[in-house]
Structure formats: structure tokens, C-alpha cells
Amino acid sequence: xxxxxxxxLDNIEEVCHNLLPHLLGQKVLFYxxxxxxKTTLIKNLLKxxxxxxxxxxxxxxxxxxxYSHNIKDYIYHFDLxxxxxEHELTQIGFEDYLDAxxxxxxxxxxxxxxxxxxxxxxxxxxxIDSNSRILRLSHLI
Numbered sequence: 001x002x003x004x005x006x007x008x009l010d011n012i013e014e015v016c017h018n019l020l021p022h023l024l025g026q027k028v029l030f031y032x033x034x035x036x037x038k039t040t041l042i043k044n045l046l047k048x049x050x051x052x053x054x055x056x057x058x059x060x061x062x063x064x065x066x067y068s069h070n071i072k073d074y075i076y077h078f079d080l081x082x083x084x085x086e087h088e089l090t091q092i093g094f095e096d097y098l099d100a101x102x103x104x105x106x107x108x109x110x111x112x113x114x115x116x117x118x119x120x121x122x123x124x125x126x127x128i129d130s131n132s133r134i135l136r137l138s139h140l141i
Contacts, residue, residue: 001136001137001138002022002121002137002138002139003018003019003022003135003136003137004134004135004136004137005018005019005134005135006128006132006133006134006135007132007133007134007135008131008132008133009037009040009131009133010131012037012040012041012044013044013047013048015041015044015135016041016044016045016047016048017048019045019135019137020045020048020049022121022137023045023103023121024071024103025071025101025102025103026103026104026119026120026121027098027103027104027106027117027119027120027121028103028104028105028106028120028121028122028123029106029109029112029116029117029120029121029122029123029140030042030105030106030107030108030109030122030123030125031109031110031122031123031124031125032123032124032125032126032127033127035127036125036126036127036133037125037133038057038107038108038125039056039057039079039107041123041125041135042055042057042077042105042107043055043056045105046066046068046075046077048070049068049069049070049071049075050068050069050070051066051067051068051069051075052067052069053066055077057077057079057107058077058078058079059079059081059082060082062078062079062080062082062083062088062092063076063077063078063079063092063097064076064077065077068103071103073102073103074102075102075103075104075105076097076100076102076103076104076105077104077105077107078094078097078104078105078106078107079107079108080106080107080108080109080111080112081107081108081111083108083111086112086113086114086115089115094115095115098115098117104117109122116140117140118140119140120139120140121137121138121139121140122136122137122138122139122140123135123136123137124136124138
């Protein structure tokens with residue numbers, strides 16, 4: 001385990017500030033139930049990375065690409081909730097996104113099998129109550 005923190009939605013910006021140095025340049029897999037705040041966390045991480053514009057979950061687009069003024073590079077944000085099989089990922093060139101030396105955030109990473117990156121970090125979010133969460137950051141095992 002690299003990092004564990006209990007937080008509320010009121011202090012999510014502080015959590016993102018402390019979490020971000022661990023994530024720079026990494027592929028990050030997000031594991032959490034519906035409503036746990038994966039997208040909210042990612043929005044705050046992208047805000048810390050000085051991404052401009054409307055950051056939203058790419059549920060229907062599958063992937064959104066953002067430019068970070070902080071790291072002077074693009075960041076890819078995937079939402080695999082609607083993916084039914086990995087063939088759909090092949091059709092959008094998912095492997096090419098993973099091969100790029102860029103930060104990649106992947107929501108609903110449990111839908112990956114074949115395409116799971118070899119080197120990645122995992123963020124698990126556990127719901128404690130309507131406003132409290134536990135976040136665990138670890139290396140992919």
C-alpha cells in the first residue's frame with residue numbers, strides 16, 4: 001500500500017493535492033462502486049493539473065483527452081462502464097492510449113482483462129457513508 005486516507009467530500013482538494021505526486025506520469029486504475037466519487041476525484045485531480053474546460057466523465061464517449069498546463073502534456077480519461085467486451089476497446093485503439101507515455105485514468109478498470117497495463121497504480125474507493133470515503137492507492141498486483 002502506498003497511500004491510504006479517509007476523507008470527506010469537503011476535503012477532497014487536499015486529498016488530491018497529497019495524492020497527485022504519486023500519480024504523475026502513471027496509468028491509474030480506479031475501482032469503486034457506483035456513486036463512490038471516481039469522477040469527482042478525477043475532476044479534482046485534473047483541476048490540480050491545471051486542465052481547463054469542462055471535465056466530465058466520458059461515459060458515452062469512452063475517452064476524453066485533456067491538456068494539462070501543469071505537466072505540459074495530454075491526459076487520457078476513460079470510463080469503461082458501458083464496455084461490454086474488450087473487442088470494443090480494440091475498435092477505439094485502447095492499446096495505443098496505453099502505449100503512449102502519458103497519464104491515463106481508467107474508471108471501471110475491473111472491466112479490463114487482456115488490456116490491463118503491466119505497470120499501473122490502483123485506486124480503490126470505499127464508501128463509508130454519504131459524505132465519507134476511504135481511498136487506497138497501491139501498485140497493480
